[in-house]
Amino acid sequence: EPEVTQTPSHQVTQMGQEVILRCVPISNHLYFYWYRQILGQKVEFLVSFYNNEISEKSEIFDDQFSVERPDGSNFTLKIRSTKLEDSAMYFCASSEGIGLDGYTFGSGTRLTVV
């Protein structure tokens, strides 16, 4: 069964450093998403991406965040200057277009900012 692949599974970084979280969505999917889950809290939407541009973003997704699809297969989330409160599990997801098949999530990257 097709799956969404995320790397790394764990990332520890110092406050103020830049991190890039990587995702390989399902190959025939057109819509890509990043969500995050702070420990013990609910899953929150960050951003959606379609046709090489952001289609929607949440208030969490401020100027320190950016997304990119650099090569037609990878989908990345960059945090420019990490803060302690960025520590969370970050999930990438993809969907085929109109949501009928649901959204397939990756297994997540646990980001710890120290």
Added chain:
Amino acid sequence: AQSVTQLGSHVSVSEGALVLLRCNYSSSVPPYLFWYVQYPNQGLQLLLKYTSAATLVKGINGFEAEFKKSETSFHLTKPSAHMSDAAEYFCAVSRPGTASKLTFGTGTRLQVTL
């Protein structure tokens, strides 16, 4: 705006007993509804989805959910709990027609006891 309310952050059932996890939604348009399961230290796995076809939806692992428009509910049930069902369960809503973001509930942790 769309939202989901999951009643009960923790539910405990005995093995073999009925599982009932409650989800109520709010949406200005007919929604798509989803249940996801998250096992410890893992990603989100789609259990089942409602996308305006049959109101009784069957998913994986013996789970099912019924869309009740009059009650704005989409409760998840399983006739007989198994120890392996212990996990966090998230109800989510999205707008149909475009692959819009998922809005998640706060989750319900299911404990299954002997």
